Amino acid sequence: MTKKIVLAISGSLRKPSFTEKMLDLCIEGMGEDIEVKKFYPHKMKIEPCNSCWSCWGKKNPGVCARKDDFQEILDVYKQADYFLLAAPLYIFSFPATVKNVIDRFFILLEPAQVKSSRGYSEHPKRFGSHPKTVLISSCGFPEVENFYLLRQYFRKISDEMGWTWSGEIVISASGVANAPKLFDRKYELIKKAGAELVEGRISKETTDEIAKPVMSSEDYRKMATASFSGGMIDKIKTVSIAMKAIMEANKNS
Numbered sequence: 165m166t167k168k169i170v171l172a173i174s175g176s177l178r179k180p181s182f183t184e185k186m187l188d189l190c191i192e193g194m195g196e197d198i199e200v201k202k203f204y205p206h207k208m209k210i211e212p213c214n215s216c217w218s219c220w221g222k223k224n225p226g227v228c229a230r231k232d233d234f235q236e237i238l239d240v241y242k243q244a245d246y247f248l249l250a251a252p253l254y255i256f257s258f259p260a261t262v263k264n265v266i267d268r269f270f271i272l273l274e275p276a277q278v279k280s281s282r283g284y285s286e287h288p289k290r291f292g293s294h295p296k297t298v299l300i301s302s303c304g305f306p307e308v309e310n311f312y313l314l315r316q317y318f319r320k321i322s323d324e325m326g327w328t329w330s331g332e333i334v335i336s337a338s339g340v341a342n343a344p345k346l347f348d349r350k351y352e353l354i355k356k357a358g359a360e361l362v363e364g365r366i367s368k369e370t371t372d373e374i375a376k377p378v379m380s381s382e383d384y385r386k387m388a389t390a391s392f393s394g395g396m397i398d399k400i401k402t403v404s405i406a407m408k409a410i411m412e413a414n415k416n417s
């Protein structure tokens with residue numbers, strides 16, 4: 165059986181990256197019948213699109229004038245069955261290095277403007293590739309609403325690029341990710357999401373379960389604030405709030 169190709173973008177510049185952990189769990193849940201090609205945009209030489217329009221010209225349609233590492237991503241994209249776009253929330257959007265890759269996907273679009281099935285204007289797509297696409301993200305504020313713009317944007321670009329939107333995996337309050345066992349249930353659910361993706365798409369129920377808060381926003385704010393101040397009392401405060409959340413989680417499991 166030929167393996168399905170997964171194009172995975174790991175967009176965090178931090179090491180270790182919590183968002184990459186989420187990406188890897190999703191991949192794990194997708195099982196054995198996949199071949200994963202993972203890219204780290206910030207480690208690659210990828211110039212920004214300079215709007216030269218040569219990919220829209222008659223001479224070399226669909227060919228980028230920039231000869232850099234984006235070509236590696238594009239080559240995988242053309243064969244990909246799945247496209248997992250994993251990136252932390254940076255100022256309510258994608259990190260610049262990831263946005264840069266998204267802009268370079270301009271090459272997927274043909275110059276004509278036509279009416280889309282939703283009644284808006286769109287460009288026809290090149291290469292006939294329509295991978296199933298999933299957004300994976302984490303953020304440092306406690307409320308899942310912080311992903312609102314990113315989720316909207318991801319859906320919009322999925323429509324525009326011809327990607328088959330197939331789900332979202334988002335986790336807020338990533339500042340408590342290291343508290344022992346607190347996110348264990350989320351990790352199992354992310355693997356479940358990966359399995360669901362292979363079967364079709366990630367269900368809303370699983371997305372919502374993964375995104376459920378593990379503590380009150382009030383407690384999280386106190387904890388996050390204390391954890392950055394560095395004093396002994398604040399350290400104790402951080403640990404005791406995390407312990408409270410762990411005990412709550414144990415009670416509910």
Ligand SMILES: Cc1cc2nc3c(=O)[nH]c(=O)nc-3n(C[C@H](O)[C@H](O)[C@H](O)COP(=O)(O)O)c2cc1C
Nearest residue numbers: 176181182183252253254255256302303304305338
């Ligand atoms: C430059 C920068 C911008 C950020 N912007 C936001 C933001 O707008 N909202 C938010 O909730 N967290 C924000 N964060 C926090 C990260 O999204 C959060 O720590 C994330 O879980 C980091 O994931 P990683 O470990 O994969 O890098 C920001 C962090 C950085 C460094």
